[in-house]
Amino acid sequence: MNASELQKLLDWLIDGGRSATSPKSFMADTCERMVAAGLPLWRVGVFVRTLHPEIYGRSFIWKPGAEVQIGTVDYKVLDSPDFHNSPIIIVFQQGQEVRARADDPQSARFPIVEELRAEGVTDYIALPLYFTDGTIHASSWTTKQSGGFTDEQLAALRGLNTPLSRVIEIINWRRMAANLLDTYVGNRAGERILGGQIRRGHTETMNAAIWLSDLRGFTSLSDRVPAETVVDILNNYFDCQVAAIKKHGGEVLKYMGDGLLAVFPIDEYVGDEQQVCSHALEAAHESRASVANLNYPIGDAVERFRFGLALHVGRILYGNIGGGNRLDFTCIGPAVNLAARLEKIASQLGRTVVASEGFAGICREGWSDLGEFPVAGFSRTARVYGLVDEKSAA
Structure with a gap:
């Protein structure tokens, strides 16, 4: 782990990640800075519930060398078996982190982890993102590193989680405000x-x-x-x-x-x-x-x-x-x-x-x-x- 790069990342998050001009660039910059600090990340996901009459939540998925993929899910996802068998729902409902190592037989209960293991992923951890209004959102982190994440790397992820939550909350509130205004007064207004x-x-x-x-x-x-x-x-x-x-x-x-x-x-x-x-x-x-x-x-x-x-x-x-x-x-x-x-x-x-x-x-x-x-x-x-x-x- 590179302590100097890790501190730079922490300072950048505390400052609000202001050099990032959009949610997509913020996601990409954050993950790339983490990799530069020594975190062997493969696939990173951020899952944020939103206040919208048709959209239940949004997802941001990063992979090395690829463009950040932004997706939305409607309220039908609440009836989806995949969602109910996902580590993310545990995070949403219980506010607990979920660890799923590829070599752990218990991980087979999560279809998403099985899919990632087929890609060569060795370790998966989902962490709660606590917003100041009491709502719980989620992030997921995976690696292809042999043996999975080390204790030092997990500690770094947990340490970055709180400032990361604050910036994601700010971005989410801005978008939520825009969505609510769009819903109730129209886009132009x-x-x-x-x-x-x-x-x-x-x-x-x-x-x-x-x-x-x-x-x-x-x-x-x-x-x-x-x-x-x-x-x-x-x-x-x-x-x-x-x-x-x-x-x-x-x-x-x-x-x-x-x-x-x-x-x-x-x-x-x-x-x-x-x-x-x-x-x-x-x-x-x-x-x-x-x-x-x-x-x-x-x-x-x-x-x-x-x-x-x-x-x-x-x-x-x-x-x-x-x-x-x-x-x-x-x-x-x-x-x-x-x-x-x-x-x-x-x-x-x-x-x-x-x-x-x-x-x-x-x-x-x-x-x-x-x-x-x-x-x-x-x-x-x-x-x-x-x-x-x-x-x-x-």
């Missing part, structure tokens, strides 16, 4: 909030295609079925739209009961409004088909659903709005208000998808002129367009 745009009045303007949709008959539905069923229906209904919106470059800003507000940002310097509006229209077609295929068993009947969607394009004010220390990152402006009014007109006409004159003027194909309509709160009437392949259900 999340980036701005993390970038420091957190004060009331911090706003900017941008051009965007605006999407505002609403589930038809939601009030009646809420009165007929249990609240838990309503929530499940809403989740399925929003799934029909969100996947299409994200696929085509849009961002969901807000859920308002059964309503959904999304934007498709337009880069005014590139001049891509025609492409952006085309993408929004493609998402509308896909969402319309998905909602039409959505059915939900309620008692002896099967409920089918309809929704209304208004598409508009215009300039919006985007940023922090609210009172005191309770803010909302959202968009407002006449363009958003008009989209909301158009959605109500869609309901009156029994239409699924309608568009403003501005939107239909950019995406010219596939629209029929439905006429001019008075718009509440606006001094002028608005010309409304509907999809030619759709008849009024009124």
Whole structure:
């Protein structure tokens, strides 16, 4: 063991590993510094549970001379036999280290250790990573060294584990904050909030295609079925739209009961409004088909659903709005208000998808002129367009 290199590594970790610019580079730098200090590492894994509605945890795997592999697992892993027969679950649940030497018959109970032994691994140890909030995460260390890790090498790994845990916790919290913001306010808004745009009045303007949709008959539905069923229906209904919106470059800003507000940002310097509006229209077609295929068993009947969607394009004010220390990152402006009014007109006409004159003027194909309509709160009437392949259900 090289005591000098080991101390340099320890100092680097205590300083936060600041020369590493990403989680991947931090993992690679840490392992390479360990090898330079005399630790004969082969495969190193870090396993961190996260706070995410779909992802249970993330893994970082390092091997000498290879790029760090980052993976994610969803909550289905909790039902996986491989996970329940892994040393990692013991670390997670009991906070105990697990040692599995290749020459120990007891190690055969861990499939992962058997797989590694086939690669020539002679020793495996999983260590708990204790975070300051009390949660337990895990790391695993393997070697191909004849006879496995020495006592001195194991002591070095255990000694480095605490400062390593602190840095991994910081990295994890940063990512968790980004994930939570992405989940609750959207990617674009999340980036701005993390970038420091957190004060009331911090706003900017941008051009965007605006999407505002609403589930038809939601009030009646809420009165007929249990609240838990309503929530499940809403989740399925929003799934029909969100996947299409994200696929085509849009961002969901807000859920308002059964309503959904999304934007498709337009880069005014590139001049891509025609492409952006085309993408929004493609998402509308896909969402319309998905909602039409959505059915939900309620008692002896099967409920089918309809929704209304208004598409508009215009300039919006985007940023922090609210009172005191309770803010909302959202968009407002006449363009958003008009989209909301158009959605109500869609309901009156029994239409699924309608568009403003501005939107239909950019995406010219596939629209029929439905006429001019008075718009509440606006001094002028608005010309409304509907999809030619759709008849009024009124």
